[in-house]
Amino acid sequence: MKSITIKGSERESVGKKATKALRNAGEVPCVVYGGDKPLHFSAPELAFKDLVYTPNAHTVAIELDGGEVVRAVMQDIQFHPVTDRILHVDFYQLFDDKPVTMNIPVRLQGNSPGVRNGGRLLFRKRKLAIKALPDKLPDFFDVDISKLKIGQNISVETLLNDDFTILHPETTVVVQVMTARAAVVEDDEEEEGEEGAAAEGAEGEAAEGTAQE
Template sequence: MAQEYEQINVGKRTHKGKAKVRALRRDGKIPGVYYYHGEENVDLEIDKKNLYHALSTGQHVFEVTMNGETQYVMIKAVQYHPVTDEVMHVDLMRVRRSEKMTFTIPIVLQGEAIGVEEGGVLSQILTAIDINCLPTNVPESINVDISDLELNSTISIVDI
C-alpha cells in the first residue's frame, strides 16, 4: 500500500523585501524557500493554515506541487517570532524517496518504572535521536518500555 503524504500548498514568490513579506504574512501566507543540492533555490509563499496543519501531523515528509510537478520535501528549518511564536519563515528541502536521510525522531517513554514506584526519580537526558533511513520508513517516534527499570538503572542509546 502506498504511503500518503500531507500536502503543503505552495506558490512561487516573486517579491522580496521587508514590506512585501509583511504584506504576505497579513494575507495569511508565510514566506519560505525550497532547495535541493544541484538545483536553484525557489522562493515560496505557503498557506499559513495549511502549514500549521502539516506541522501538527508529526509527519517528516510532505508533498508539494510546483510548476505542475509533485515533489517530496522535508521541513529543514522553521523560524518563529520571538514574542508571538508564530511561524515567520520555512525552509523546505527536497527529498528523494530512494535516498537515505537523517531525521530527528522523538523518544517516548512507555510504562511506569519499578524504580519510580520505589521512590526513585526518572531522569530522561535524551528526548530525541537522529536516525538515518529512507524517507518512506520514518517512524513517528521511538517507544522505549521502561516498566522493568529498577532503582539506579539506566538505558543507553545502544539498548534502544
C-alpha cells in the same frame, strides 16, 4: 512515516517588500533546498498547524499551483519574537536514493518498577537525530521502561537498527531512573540492609558488655 500536505504558490519575487506583503496577507514565505536550485513558495500560516504544533515527526508533500508536488522535510522555522507568528520555513527536498537527517520523537512505553518504588524518572532525550533514506524514516522510537529499576538506564545502544543511523554516541542515555531520598531500591537489598543493621547492633551490644566487664 506519515506525510502532511501543504498547498502553496510558487513565489516569483523574493525581495523584502514582497516578503512583507505576503506576511501581511497571512502567508508564510518558504524555501525548499536540496534540488537543482532553491524553490521559493508561500502558503497560508494555518497550513502549518499540523506540522509545527505537534510532537510528532512528519514528511511533507508540497502541492504547488500547476500540479507540481515536492516531497520534503522541515529543516528550520523562524517565529516572531513577540507574537510567535511563523515568519519563515526552510524545507529540504526528499529523494528516494538520498539519506536525510531528521529528529525523531521518543515515546516511553510501560510503567517503571523503579518509579513505583520511589525513584525519579529522567527523560534525557525526547528526540533523537537520525540519518536514513526517506522510506526508512520511523514515526517514533518506542522505548519500553517496564523493567527499568532504580539506578538503571536505557541508552542509544539498545535502539540501533540497520534501517538508519542514529547520530548520537551509543552511550547516550535516553531515559533513566535515579535514586530518590525515600526510594526502595530492591526488596532483597532492603533485607540485606536490615540483616546488616541487626549484625551491627549485636556487635555493639557485645562491645558494650566487654567494656562493662
